[in-house]
Amino acid sequence: MSEIAERLEELRDQGLYRRLRLIGGPQGPRVTLDGNQVLLLCSNDYLGLANHPRVKGAAAEAAMRWGAGAGASRLISGNMQPHSRLEKRLAAFKGYESALLFGSGYLANTGTIAALARDGEVVFSDELNHASIIDGCRLSRAQTFVYRHGDVDHLSWGLQKAGERAALIVTDGVFSMDGDVAPLADLIDLARRHGCRLMVDEAHATGALGPGGRGSVAAAGLSGEADVVMGTLGKALGSYGAYVCADRETTVYLLNTARSFVFSTALPPPVAAAGLAALELLESQPERVAQLTTNAVTLRKALNDEGLSVGDSETQIVPVAVGEAAATMALSERLLERGVFAQGIRPPTVPEGSSRLRFTVMSTHRREELEHAARLIAAAARELGLGADRPVVAQLAA
Numbered sequence: 344m345s346e347i348a349e350r351l352e353e354l355r356d357q358g359l360y361r362r363l364r365l366i367g368g369p370q371g372p373r374v375t376l377d378g379n380q381v382l383l384l385c386s387n388d389y390l391g392l393a394n395h396p397r398v399k400g401a402a403a404e405a406a407m408r409w410g411a412g413a414g415a416s417r418l419i420s421g422n423m424q425p426h427s428r429l430e431k432r433l434a435a436f437k438g439y440e441s442a443l444l445f446g447s448g449y450l451a452n453t454g455t456i457a458a459l460a461r462d463g464e465v466v467f468s469d470e471l472n473h474a475s476i477i478d479g480c481r482l483s484r485a486q487t488f489v490y491r492h493g494d495v496d497h498l499s500w501g502l503q504k505a506g507e508r509a510a511l512i513v514t515d516g517v518f519s520m521d522g523d524v525a526p527l528a529d530l531i532d533l534a535r536r537h538g539c540r541l542m543v544d545e546a547h548a549t550g551a552l553g554p555g556g557r558g559s560v561a562a563a564g565l566s567g568e569a570d571v572v573m574g575t576l577g578k579a580l581g582s583y584g585a586y587v588c589a590d591r592e593t594t595v596y597l598l599n600t601a602r603s604f605v606f607s608t609a610l611p612p613p614v615a616a617a618g619l620a621a622l623e624l625l626e627s628q629p630e631r632v633a634q635l636t637t638n639a640v641t642l643r644k645a646l647n648d649e650g651l652s653v654g655d656s657e658t659q660i661v662p663v664a665v666g667e668a669a670a671t672m673a674l675s676e677r678l679l680e681r682g683v684f685a686q687g688i689r690p691p692t693v694p695e696g697s698s699r700l701r702f703t704v705m706s707t708h709r710r711e712e713l714e715h716a717a718r719l720i721a722a723a724a725r726e727l728g729l730g731a732d733r734p735v736v737a738q739l740a741a
């Protein structure tokens with residue numbers, strides 16, 4: 344057996360083996376998976392914009408006008424009107440002076456954090472931050488202080504220890520695997536008092552939280568108060584790519600120093616045009632955001648009514664803890680047989696022993712299908728005998 348085969352075997356033994364599944368057709372509340380119609384409860388296309396005719400039309404038109412690809416990094420030959428227009432609109436939407444596009448959220452986080460926190464400095468990161476933030480901290484060569492999830496006292500202690508070396512606090516706005524929200528007012532206050540920057544990842548908050556879907560910082564009534572906000576175009580905005588909003592000096596600095604911006608090909612023009620069309624839809628149809636909120640409340644309540652805890656979720660991301668990776672995948676498979684598609688989330692995406700099903704709601708789901716899904720989820724958990732010593736059953740029993 345080759346060494347790679349052995350490592351794969353090890354992943355299988357630990358219940359951590361992953362494989363791709365083929366979706367027939369576009370994202371939507373219901374999709375065809377391996378030939379079967381299923382309710383999709385694990386897409387981040389929160390507002391149903393990935394398959395919206397205006398978004399698709401904008402991409403098609405841009406492809407005809409600007410071509411399929413940007414040809415190079417924007418600093419070389421790839422800067423085009425669709426990029427600049429989208430940046431201006433994003434900055435205005437988020438209430439910042441300036442915005443800079445990146446190829447993806449992963450690239451935005453790694454490039455921005457590594458540019459803002461340097462060798463000899465300290466970056467402060469919530470323990471449940473997304474992997475792209477963790478990797479950004481690693482790339483920065485700064486010392487990383489990982490504070491306990493949402494624990495401002497722990498963070499405050501770390502900031503005091505770091506003194507003048509404190510460079511950056513970075514947090515998810517909405518935590519991607521738990522659906523809870525960062526204590527933003529406290530983080531802004533701490534950043535101010537300790538003279539360091541705060542960066543908020545709005546990947547799951549844009550289009551979902553705050554007035555008109557402006558995000559978690561806006562939802563806290565603190566629009567423009569975080570020094571840097573990052574967001575993605577590939578989730579509620581239905582396209583692909585990401586952006587960082589900040590003052591002009593900071594975005595110019597990032598344009599010069601963020602390696603994932605400098606050394607990576609610009610977003611394809613059709614993708615940027617699709618992002619712009621989605622943003623226009625978001626601004627003109629805020630009722631989509633309201634419907635998403637309503638649907639999220641429906642699913643959380645329906646699961647609670649079935650005796651299942653959704654942890655601290657306050658948003659469209661609704662986790663149901665299982666514990667072991669293998670049991671989580673068994674539950675996911677059982678649900679699939681019943682026509683509900685929700686991926687099991689396992690380490691290293693979440694900490695060891697905290698595997699879960701992560702349900703994500705879309706504005707395009709119907710109330711009845713969310714309530715029906717909750718009944719199926721609870722029944723499947725019971726059938727699998729996730730009993731007594733397993734978290735999901737402790738919840739069922741509670």
Ligand SMILES: Cc1ncc(COP(=O)(O)O)c(C=O)c1O
Nearest residue numbers: 447448449473475519546575577
């Ligand atoms: C919180 C968070 N930040 C960043 C990213 C990365 O964004 P992208 O998928 O555009 O690379 C994701 C997920 O993909 C995420 O959940």
